[in-house]
Amino acid sequence: MPCQVTPAVSGSIFALMIRALLFSLVSTSLASAAPMKFDFGGDASVDAFHRERGSGFEIGAIPEKAGGFITAAGPFLFSVILPEGNYNVTVTLGDPNGVSDTTIKAESRRLMLENIVTAQGRQVTKIFTVNVHRPDIAGGGHVKLKDREKNCLHWDDKLTIEFNGTRPCVSRLEITPAPDAxxxxxxxxxxxxxxxxxxxxxxxxxxxxxxxxxxxxxxxxxxxxxxxxxxxxxxxxxxxxxxxxxxxxxxxxxxxxxxxxxxxxxxxxxxxxxxxxxxxxxxxxxxxxxxxxxxxxxxxxxxxxxxxxxxxxxxxxxxxxxxxxxxxxxxxxxxxxxxxxxxxxxxxxxxxxxxxxxxxxxxxxxxxxxxxxxxxxxxxxxxxxxxxxxxxxxxxxxxxxxxxxxxxxxx
Structure with missing residues:
Protein backbone atom coordinates (compact mmCIF):
# COMPACT_ATOMS: atom_id res chain seq x y z
CA MET A 1 0.00 0.00 0.00
CA PRO A 2 1.15 3.61 -0.49
CA CYS A 3 2.74 5.49 2.38
CA GLN A 4 0.42 7.34 4.72
CA VAL A 5 0.12 11.04 4.03
CA THR A 6 0.63 13.31 7.03
CA PRO A 7 -0.38 16.88 6.19
CA ALA A 8 1.99 19.49 7.53
CA VAL A 9 0.40 22.11 9.80
CA SER A 10 2.04 25.50 10.21
CA GLY A 11 1.92 27.12 13.58
CA SER A 12 3.26 30.59 12.80
CA ILE A 13 3.10 33.40 10.27
CA PHE A 14 6.79 32.87 9.53
CA ALA A 15 6.14 29.22 8.70
CA LEU A 16 3.29 30.23 6.39
CA MET A 17 5.60 32.64 4.57
CA ILE A 18 8.24 29.94 4.17
CA ARG A 19 5.64 27.52 2.80
CA ALA A 20 4.39 30.07 0.28
CA LEU A 21 7.96 30.76 -0.83
CA LEU A 22 8.71 27.05 -1.22
CA PHE A 23 5.49 26.58 -3.22
CA SER A 24 6.57 29.39 -5.56
CA LEU A 25 10.04 27.92 -5.96
CA VAL A 26 8.65 24.44 -6.66
CA SER A 27 6.24 25.84 -9.26
CA THR A 28 9.05 27.74 -10.97
CA SER A 29 11.39 24.76 -11.01
CA LEU A 30 8.58 22.50 -12.22
CA ALA A 31 8.03 24.69 -15.26
CA SER A 32 11.68 24.39 -16.28
CA ALA A 33 12.30 20.78 -15.20
CA ALA A 34 13.65 18.33 -17.77
CA PRO A 35 11.55 15.29 -18.73
CA MET A 36 12.07 12.08 -16.75
CA LYS A 37 12.74 9.19 -19.11
CA PHE A 38 12.54 5.45 -18.45
CA ASP A 39 13.65 3.10 -21.23
CA PHE A 40 12.30 -0.25 -20.06
CA GLY A 41 13.53 -1.89 -23.24
CA GLY A 42 17.02 -0.64 -22.39
CA ASP A 43 18.74 0.00 -19.08
CA ALA A 44 15.82 1.24 -16.95
CA SER A 45 15.39 -0.82 -13.79
CA VAL A 46 12.38 -3.02 -13.12
CA ASP A 47 12.95 -3.13 -9.38
CA ALA A 48 10.41 -2.58 -6.64
CA PHE A 49 9.81 1.02 -5.56
CA HIS A 50 12.53 2.51 -3.35
CA ARG A 51 12.06 5.97 -1.88
CA GLU A 52 15.78 6.67 -2.05
CA ARG A 53 15.78 6.07 -5.80
CA GLY A 54 12.48 7.89 -6.23
CA SER A 55 10.83 5.37 -8.56
CA GLY A 56 9.97 1.73 -9.05
CA PHE A 57 7.18 -0.80 -9.29
CA GLU A 58 4.65 -1.36 -6.51
CA ILE A 59 1.30 -3.12 -6.04
CA GLY A 60 0.56 -6.02 -8.36
CA ALA A 61 3.18 -7.85 -10.39
CA ILE A 62 6.83 -6.90 -10.90
CA PRO A 63 7.22 -7.00 -14.71
CA GLU A 64 9.99 -8.77 -16.60
CA LYS A 65 12.06 -7.58 -19.54
CA ALA A 66 11.10 -9.37 -22.74
CA GLY A 67 13.08 -8.24 -25.76
CA GLY A 68 12.69 -4.47 -25.94
CA PHE A 69 9.78 -4.05 -23.56
CA ILE A 70 8.41 -5.17 -20.20
CA THR A 71 5.29 -7.21 -19.52
CA ALA A 72 3.66 -9.32 -16.82
CA ALA A 73 0.87 -11.84 -16.44
CA GLY A 74 -1.13 -9.32 -14.41
CA PRO A 75 -1.41 -5.57 -13.90
CA PHE A 76 1.64 -3.69 -12.60
CA LEU A 77 2.04 -0.20 -11.14
CA PHE A 78 5.01 2.15 -11.57
CA SER A 79 5.53 5.14 -9.26
CA VAL A 80 7.74 8.23 -9.44
CA ILE A 81 8.13 10.83 -6.68
CA LEU A 82 7.11 14.20 -8.15
CA PRO A 83 6.08 17.68 -7.00
CA GLU A 84 2.43 18.67 -7.13
CA GLY A 85 1.32 19.71 -10.61
CA ASN A 86 0.20 18.56 -14.06
CA TYR A 87 2.32 16.24 -16.19
CA ASN A 88 2.27 14.98 -19.76
CA VAL A 89 3.03 11.27 -19.85
CA THR A 90 4.29 9.73 -23.09
CA VAL A 91 4.25 5.94 -23.33
CA THR A 92 5.44 3.60 -26.06
CA LEU A 93 3.44 0.38 -26.10
CA GLY A 94 3.69 -2.84 -28.05
CA ASP A 95 5.69 -5.99 -28.68
CA PRO A 96 8.02 -6.05 -31.75
CA ASN A 97 7.37 -9.79 -32.00
CA GLY A 98 3.78 -10.18 -30.84
CA VAL A 99 0.46 -8.55 -30.08
CA SER A 100 -0.30 -6.39 -27.05
CA ASP A 101 -3.37 -5.00 -25.28
CA THR A 102 -2.76 -2.27 -22.71
CA THR A 103 -5.09 -0.18 -20.58
CA ILE A 104 -3.54 2.59 -18.47
CA LYS A 105 -4.86 4.14 -15.28
CA ALA A 106 -3.17 6.77 -13.12
CA GLU A 107 -3.12 7.60 -9.42
CA SER A 108 -6.25 6.00 -7.89
CA ARG A 109 -7.57 4.17 -10.94
CA ARG A 110 -8.18 7.20 -13.20
CA LEU A 111 -8.74 5.75 -16.66
CA MET A 112 -6.28 7.39 -19.08
CA LEU A 113 -5.93 5.06 -22.07
CA GLU A 114 -8.41 2.33 -22.89
CA ASN A 115 -7.63 -0.98 -24.61
CA ILE A 116 -4.71 0.12 -26.78
CA VAL A 117 -4.15 -2.88 -29.04
CA THR A 118 -1.06 -3.29 -31.23
CA ALA A 119 -0.59 -5.93 -33.90
CA GLN A 120 2.47 -8.15 -34.07
CA GLY A 121 5.59 -6.15 -34.83
CA ARG A 122 3.92 -2.80 -34.22
CA GLN A 123 4.41 -0.24 -31.48
CA VAL A 124 2.44 2.92 -30.75
CA THR A 125 3.18 6.09 -28.78
CA LYS A 126 0.41 7.70 -26.74
CA ILE A 127 0.26 10.82 -24.56
CA PHE A 128 -2.02 11.66 -21.65
CA THR A 129 -2.04 14.44 -19.06
CA VAL A 130 -2.37 13.68 -15.36
CA ASN A 131 -2.68 15.75 -12.20
CA VAL A 132 -0.69 15.07 -9.01
CA HIS A 133 -1.75 16.84 -5.83
CA ARG A 134 -1.08 16.93 -2.09
CA PRO A 135 -3.02 18.15 0.96
CA ASP A 136 -0.95 21.28 1.67
CA ILE A 137 -2.41 24.59 0.50
CA ALA A 138 -0.14 27.32 -0.83
CA GLY A 139 -0.08 30.17 1.68
CA GLY A 140 -0.99 27.94 4.63
CA GLY A 141 -3.40 25.29 5.77
CA HIS A 142 -4.17 21.85 4.40
CA VAL A 143 -7.04 19.66 3.29
CA LYS A 144 -8.41 17.81 6.32
CA LEU A 145 -8.19 14.27 5.02
CA LYS A 146 -10.37 11.49 6.36
CA ASP A 147 -8.56 8.45 7.75
CA ARG A 148 -9.61 6.45 4.67
CA GLU A 149 -7.82 8.96 2.42
CA LYS A 150 -4.45 8.81 4.15
CA ASN A 151 -3.46 5.67 2.27
CA CYS A 152 -4.70 6.85 -1.11
CA LEU A 153 -2.50 7.07 -4.18
CA HIS A 154 -4.14 10.35 -5.17
CA TRP A 155 -2.95 12.13 -2.01
CA ASP A 156 0.63 10.87 -1.72
CA ASP A 157 3.87 12.38 -3.08
CA LYS A 158 4.09 10.17 -6.17
CA LEU A 159 2.67 9.82 -9.65
CA THR A 160 1.52 6.21 -9.97
CA ILE A 161 0.72 4.64 -13.33
CA GLU A 162 -1.10 1.33 -13.65
CA PHE A 163 -0.45 -0.85 -16.71
CA ASN A 164 -3.27 -3.34 -17.19
CA GLY A 165 -4.94 -5.37 -19.93
CA THR A 166 -4.81 -8.85 -21.42
CA ARG A 167 -1.14 -8.36 -22.34
CA PRO A 168 0.33 -4.99 -21.33
CA CYS A 169 3.64 -4.30 -23.10
CA VAL A 170 5.58 -1.11 -22.25
CA SER A 171 8.84 -0.01 -23.88
CA ARG A 172 9.36 3.60 -22.83
CA LEU A 173 7.90 6.13 -20.43
CA GLU A 174 8.54 9.88 -20.39
CA ILE A 175 7.12 12.31 -17.83
CA THR A 176 7.20 16.04 -18.62
CA PRO A 177 5.87 18.89 -16.46
CA ALA A 178 2.82 20.59 -17.99
CA PRO A 179 2.28 23.67 -15.79
CA ASP A 180 0.24 25.47 -18.46
CA ALA A 181 -2.24 22.65 -19.07
Missing part, protein backbone atom coordinates in the same frame (compact mmCIF):
# COMPACT_ATOMS: atom_id res chain seq x y z
CA UNK A 182 -5.84 23.76 -18.45
CA UNK A 183 -7.26 21.85 -15.50
CA UNK A 184 -10.75 20.53 -14.84
CA UNK A 185 -11.22 20.51 -11.07
CA UNK A 186 -13.89 18.22 -9.63
CA UNK A 187 -15.73 18.83 -6.35
CA UNK A 188 -18.33 16.38 -5.11
CA UNK A 189 -19.07 13.18 -3.22
CA UNK A 190 -18.55 9.41 -3.50
CA UNK A 191 -20.13 9.32 -6.96
CA UNK A 192 -17.43 11.72 -8.23
CA UNK A 193 -14.30 10.92 -6.22
CA UNK A 194 -11.35 8.74 -7.20
CA UNK A 195 -12.42 5.51 -5.52
CA UNK A 196 -9.23 3.71 -4.52
CA UNK A 197 -10.51 0.15 -4.55
CA UNK A 198 -12.45 -2.26 -6.69
CA UNK A 199 -15.34 -2.86 -7.11
CA UNK A 200 -16.31 0.78 -6.41
CA UNK A 201 -15.95 3.45 -9.07
CA UNK A 202 -17.09 6.98 -9.93
CA UNK A 203 -17.63 9.05 -13.04
CA UNK A 204 -14.77 11.38 -12.00
CA UNK A 205 -12.15 8.69 -12.45
CA UNK A 206 -13.57 7.61 -15.81
CA UNK A 207 -13.94 11.22 -17.02
CA UNK A 208 -10.18 11.49 -17.66
CA UNK A 209 -10.30 9.02 -20.56
CA UNK A 210 -12.52 11.25 -22.69
CA UNK A 211 -10.22 14.26 -23.17
CA UNK A 212 -7.28 14.99 -25.43
CA UNK A 213 -3.72 15.24 -24.12
CA UNK A 214 -3.10 18.66 -22.66
CA UNK A 215 -6.20 18.68 -20.43
CA UNK A 216 -5.74 17.61 -16.80
CA UNK A 217 -8.47 16.45 -14.42
CA UNK A 218 -7.86 17.15 -10.72
CA UNK A 219 -10.36 15.27 -8.57
CA UNK A 220 -10.96 16.81 -5.12
CA UNK A 221 -14.28 15.06 -4.46
CA UNK A 222 -14.54 12.65 -1.53
CA UNK A 223 -16.97 10.03 -0.25
CA UNK A 224 -19.53 11.26 2.25
CA UNK A 225 -18.91 14.94 1.50
CA UNK A 226 -21.51 17.68 1.17
CA UNK A 227 -20.81 21.20 -0.04
CA UNK A 228 -20.85 22.38 3.58
CA UNK A 229 -18.37 19.71 4.75
CA UNK A 230 -16.10 20.25 1.72
CA UNK A 231 -15.89 23.92 2.65
CA UNK A 232 -15.07 22.98 6.24
CA UNK A 233 -12.40 20.46 5.21
CA UNK A 234 -10.69 23.04 2.97
CA UNK A 235 -11.29 21.00 -0.18
CA UNK A 236 -12.85 24.03 -1.83
CA UNK A 237 -10.04 26.27 -0.53
CA UNK A 238 -7.47 23.89 -2.02
CA UNK A 239 -9.13 24.11 -5.43
CA UNK A 240 -9.40 27.89 -5.24
CA UNK A 241 -5.69 28.14 -4.35
CA UNK A 242 -4.74 26.28 -7.53
CA UNK A 243 -7.13 27.90 -10.02
CA UNK A 244 -5.74 29.66 -13.07
CA UNK A 245 -7.39 31.51 -15.91
CA UNK A 246 -8.87 29.03 -18.37
CA UNK A 247 -9.49 26.28 -15.78
CA UNK A 248 -12.87 24.69 -15.05
CA UNK A 249 -14.54 23.68 -11.78
CA UNK A 250 -17.24 21.00 -11.97
CA UNK A 251 -19.41 20.95 -8.85
CA UNK A 252 -21.76 18.06 -8.06
CA UNK A 253 -23.25 17.90 -4.58
CA UNK A 254 -26.65 16.82 -3.27
CA UNK A 255 -26.47 13.16 -2.23
CA UNK A 256 -25.24 13.99 1.25
CA UNK A 257 -26.44 17.61 1.48
CA UNK A 258 -30.06 16.43 1.47
CA UNK A 259 -29.44 14.53 4.73
CA UNK A 260 -28.76 17.78 6.58
CA UNK A 261 -31.73 18.23 8.96
CA UNK A 262 -31.10 21.90 9.77
CA UNK A 263 -34.10 24.09 8.95
CA UNK A 264 -31.99 26.33 6.73
CA UNK A 265 -30.03 23.50 5.07
CA UNK A 266 -31.37 24.00 1.54
CA UNK A 267 -31.12 27.80 1.74
CA UNK A 268 -27.54 27.54 3.02
CA UNK A 269 -26.71 25.09 0.23
CA UNK A 270 -27.98 27.56 -2.35
CA UNK A 271 -26.07 30.42 -0.71
CA UNK A 272 -22.82 28.43 -0.58
CA UNK A 273 -23.19 27.24 -4.17
CA UNK A 274 -23.82 30.77 -5.42
CA UNK A 275 -20.80 32.09 -3.52
CA UNK A 276 -18.60 29.32 -4.93
CA UNK A 277 -19.64 30.16 -8.49
CA UNK A 278 -18.73 33.80 -7.94
CA UNK A 279 -15.33 33.00 -6.38
CA UNK A 280 -14.38 30.63 -9.21
CA UNK A 281 -15.11 33.38 -11.72
CA UNK A 282 -12.88 35.86 -9.89
CA UNK A 283 -9.96 33.54 -10.78
CA UNK A 284 -10.79 33.62 -14.47
CA UNK A 285 -12.03 30.02 -14.34
CA UNK A 286 -15.37 28.61 -15.48
CA UNK A 287 -17.76 27.02 -12.96
CA UNK A 288 -19.88 24.15 -14.27
CA UNK A 289 -22.77 22.96 -12.09
CA UNK A 290 -23.81 19.32 -12.27
CA UNK A 291 -27.03 17.97 -10.76
CA UNK A 292 -26.61 14.71 -8.84
CA UNK A 293 -27.23 11.50 -10.73
CA UNK A 294 -30.09 9.39 -9.40
CA UNK A 295 -29.81 6.42 -7.10
CA UNK A 296 -30.85 3.03 -8.42
CA UNK A 297 -34.31 3.54 -6.92
CA UNK A 298 -34.78 6.81 -8.79
CA UNK A 299 -35.51 5.60 -12.30
CA UNK A 300 -38.93 7.23 -12.46
CA UNK A 301 -39.18 9.19 -9.19
CA UNK A 302 -36.52 11.53 -7.83
CA UNK A 303 -34.82 10.63 -4.53
CA UNK A 304 -33.02 13.99 -4.22
CA UNK A 305 -35.81 16.28 -3.08
CA UNK A 306 -35.40 19.94 -4.04
CA UNK A 307 -31.64 19.83 -4.51
CA UNK A 308 -31.48 19.29 -8.30
CA UNK A 309 -33.89 22.19 -8.85
CA UNK A 310 -31.82 24.36 -6.53
CA UNK A 311 -28.71 23.69 -8.62
CA UNK A 312 -30.67 24.61 -11.75
CA UNK A 313 -31.88 27.80 -10.09
CA UNK A 314 -28.33 28.87 -9.17
CA UNK A 315 -27.09 28.06 -12.68
CA UNK A 316 -29.86 30.17 -14.23
CA UNK A 317 -29.35 33.08 -11.84
CA UNK A 318 -25.58 33.11 -12.29
CA UNK A 319 -25.71 32.26 -16.02
CA UNK A 320 -23.26 29.42 -15.57
CA UNK A 321 -23.17 26.13 -17.56
CA UNK A 322 -25.43 23.40 -16.18
CA UNK A 323 -25.16 19.67 -16.85
CA UNK A 324 -28.41 18.03 -15.80
CA UNK A 325 -26.98 14.66 -14.84
CA UNK A 326 -30.03 14.03 -12.69
CA UNK A 327 -32.28 13.87 -15.75
CA UNK A 328 -29.69 12.15 -17.94
CA UNK A 329 -29.12 9.40 -15.36
CA UNK A 330 -32.85 8.63 -15.20
CA UNK A 331 -32.86 8.30 -18.98
CA UNK A 332 -29.76 6.10 -18.81
CA UNK A 333 -31.25 3.80 -16.15
CA UNK A 334 -34.48 3.45 -18.10
CA UNK A 335 -32.42 2.59 -21.17
CA UNK A 336 -30.53 -0.10 -19.26
CA UNK A 337 -33.82 -1.75 -18.36
CA UNK A 338 -33.16 -5.30 -17.21
CA UNK A 339 -29.43 -4.52 -17.16
CA UNK A 340 -29.78 -1.80 -14.50
CA UNK A 341 -28.11 -3.91 -11.80
CA UNK A 342 -25.04 -4.30 -14.02
CA UNK A 343 -24.28 -0.58 -13.49
CA UNK A 344 -24.50 -0.52 -9.68
CA UNK A 345 -22.49 -1.93 -6.81
CA UNK A 346 -25.18 -0.97 -4.29
CA UNK A 347 -28.18 1.34 -4.26
CA UNK A 348 -26.07 4.47 -4.78
CA UNK A 349 -22.54 3.62 -5.88
CA UNK A 350 -21.58 2.45 -9.35
CA UNK A 351 -19.15 -0.16 -10.54
CA UNK A 352 -16.72 0.34 -13.42
CA UNK A 353 -19.33 -0.08 -16.14
CA UNK A 354 -21.90 2.15 -14.45
CA UNK A 355 -19.47 4.99 -13.79
CA UNK A 356 -18.17 4.76 -17.37
CA UNK A 357 -21.73 5.28 -18.65
CA UNK A 358 -22.34 8.14 -16.22
CA UNK A 359 -19.06 9.75 -17.33
CA UNK A 360 -20.26 9.55 -20.94
CA UNK A 361 -23.38 11.42 -19.86
CA UNK A 362 -21.27 14.18 -18.29
CA UNK A 363 -19.10 14.36 -21.41
CA UNK A 364 -22.23 14.71 -23.52
CA UNK A 365 -23.23 17.53 -21.22
CA UNK A 366 -19.87 19.17 -21.90
CA UNK A 367 -20.43 18.77 -25.61
CA UNK A 368 -23.75 20.62 -25.41
CA UNK A 369 -23.22 23.12 -22.58
CA UNK A 370 -19.51 23.94 -22.38
CA UNK A 371 -18.48 24.62 -26.00
CA UNK A 372 -14.89 25.76 -25.36
CA UNK A 373 -14.10 22.66 -23.31
CA UNK A 374 -15.97 20.49 -25.82
CA UNK A 375 -13.17 21.24 -28.30
CA UNK A 376 -10.89 19.17 -26.06
CA UNK A 377 -13.00 16.01 -26.11
CA UNK A 378 -10.91 13.17 -27.54
CA UNK A 379 -11.33 12.57 -31.27
CA UNK A 380 -12.51 8.97 -30.80
CA UNK A 381 -15.37 9.94 -28.46
CA UNK A 382 -18.66 9.84 -30.30
CA UNK A 383 -21.89 11.58 -29.22
CA UNK A 384 -23.73 9.58 -26.57
CA UNK A 385 -27.47 9.05 -26.24
CA UNK A 386 -28.25 8.09 -22.61
CA UNK A 387 -31.42 6.32 -23.75
CA UNK A 388 -29.20 3.91 -25.71
CA UNK A 389 -26.50 2.83 -23.23
CA UNK A 390 -23.65 0.49 -24.09
CA UNK A 391 -24.01 -3.26 -23.74
CA UNK A 392 -22.52 -4.17 -20.34
CA UNK A 393 -21.31 -7.50 -21.72
CA UNK A 394 -19.09 -5.60 -24.18
CA UNK A 395 -17.40 -3.50 -21.47
CA UNK A 396 -13.66 -4.33 -21.42
CA UNK A 397 -11.93 -1.99 -18.95
CA UNK A 398 -9.99 -4.43 -16.73
CA UNK A 399 -10.24 -4.33 -12.94
CA UNK A 400 -7.33 -2.95 -10.93
CA UNK A 401 -5.44 -5.11 -8.41
CA UNK A 402 -6.45 -2.91 -5.42
CA UNK A 403 -9.60 -4.37 -3.86
CA UNK A 404 -11.65 -3.65 -0.75
CA UNK A 405 -15.35 -4.54 -0.36
CA UNK A 406 -15.86 -1.86 2.33
CA UNK A 407 -18.67 0.45 1.25
CA UNK A 408 -17.65 4.10 0.68
CA UNK A 409 -19.12 6.83 2.88
CA UNK A 410 -22.42 8.26 1.70
CA UNK A 411 -25.57 6.67 0.29
Missing amino acids: PTIFLLGDSTVTDQSYEPWNSWGQMFTRFFKPGIAVANFAESGESLRSSLGANRVAKVESMLMKGDYVFVQFGHNDMKDKREDALAQYEKNLTALVKRVRTKGATPVLVTSMERKAGVTKSTHGDYPDTVKRVAAAEKTPLIDLHAMSQTLYAGLGANLNSAFQDGTHHNNFGSYEIAKCVVEGVRKRVPELAKQIADDVKPFDPSKPDDPSAFKVPASPMKDPTKPDGN
